[in-house]
Amino acid sequence: MTAPIDRQKLIPGVPAENHESYLVPGLERGLRVLEVLAAAERGLTVRELAQRIGIGRSSAFRLVYTLRFMGFLEGSPDERVYRLGPRVLNLGFAYLNGQSLIQVAQGVLEALRDATGVSAHLAIRDRRDVLFLDCVQSRSGYLTTFNTGTRLPASVMPMGWLLLSDMSAREMADLYRDGALPARTPDSPADLATLMRNVAQAAALGHVVSRGMVDRGGSSVAAPVFDQSGHVVAAIDISGPDVAFRFDEMDSFYVPEVLKAARAISERLGYFPAA
Template sequence: MNEPTDPRPDPGAAMPDNHEGYIVPGLERGLRVLETVAAAERGLTVSEIAARIGVGRSSAFRLIYTLRFLKFLESSADGRSYGLGPRVLNLGFAYLNGQSLIQVAQGALQALRDATGISAHLVIRDGRDVLFLDCVPSRRGFLTTFNTGARLPAHVTPLGWLLLSDLSGRELAGLYRGVALPPRTEQTPTDLPALQRCVAEAAARGHVVSRGMVDAGGGTVAAPVLDRDGRVVAAIDVSGPDSAFPEDVEGITVPEVLKAARAISERLGHFGSPG
């Protein structure tokens, strides 16, 4: 008997004919509970979880009970709401720490931080989000607002544009078809054509210098990380307040970021310019 192929194909690809037969409904609902609770900025009640995942209150209660028993959820002090428990957090950190990319990139990120004095970050794309795998904070007191495990919508950040550049035009359109693109700043692309232009420009240039694109008063310089086949598998940046960057960003900071991206790419087997 042949093993089933991955039941979650890339965005824009057709589902296998027997997709519904492979799905385990209870597992799917339980994972949706965890995603819903993780996305909330506060604890959620049983009724709120039920409404957000589209099930009845009794079904939500059983899911929550099971996840609490397994320590994937924990209740608030008053027992009325629920947040992530230690077991799911341990899994998350185990996933991040187990990624070889983090070990591969760490030395280059530290060297980049030391050369620029600005916090350096490593990110990957997870669907329509960027996920921060590592952060090497500045030693000069310039605090970073993005730590390991943080997420941002890919469309709001140059890191995301670089990661999205690995998709074909059809894949990019499929990923964002019918999806709202809420702005983070006045420079955020808020529709698919605008996003496509940002992605194309980032790919053509091979790096992005931004001022106030992600946060007002902040700057970033980002570059892609390539694997042995030339695919964009990650991106790095230095980000901080405008005052952390020299006046000649293109002549001073950009070469350092490209150097770090090239060093990481070479350790992944790519021997060419990341741009």
């Protein structure tokens, strides 16, 4: 029977007494692949990964294949370049929930809810879905139906268009290569070309105002959240029934408040755009 590991020896980066017996080299190299890709500002080839980790190309290929198969990596359309895949989020979701994005955004979302009187949300993209990480419900009684954990197709909603705006046209075409786009309302994009136009418009404007795009009788204002490197990592919105909004103040009040909140969260994540 293997002796239990002395917890005092489990210090990150400090080898235990029986380090060579405990260490799993393949697992270590696989995690190093994830670390290297997380630190890179672009996707990397198998050759580049092998060089940065200090292993042979064939070993690097097997690691990439395994991680790609499990969804921890995504390949470019020609499968030459790889970057982190959405399943990596599952590994750190509990940490995220307690320490990072949700914690960083919580106070800002509450302030946004209090300023506007409308429910505020935080969401990320998980492949084709928008995943709601947090919901701060309105105090007015006009409650939202999008609670924490809700998933909706990214293609049918403004938050999804903002989250997709960080992808290239080729990446989007690969993501929707089967051509299937769900319809939620008559305003839902019916094909990839329309979706790409919506995404491009959302990116150019920097926010999206919706009236009935996701649910008839409902409205929202959405904006992107950027990380330190300038990538879109999340989106926020205020959304609720039409009666929760004063539509004559949409551009003068609600949009600036949402943009201010998105900027505050982005700055807490280290994003400071050039003046």
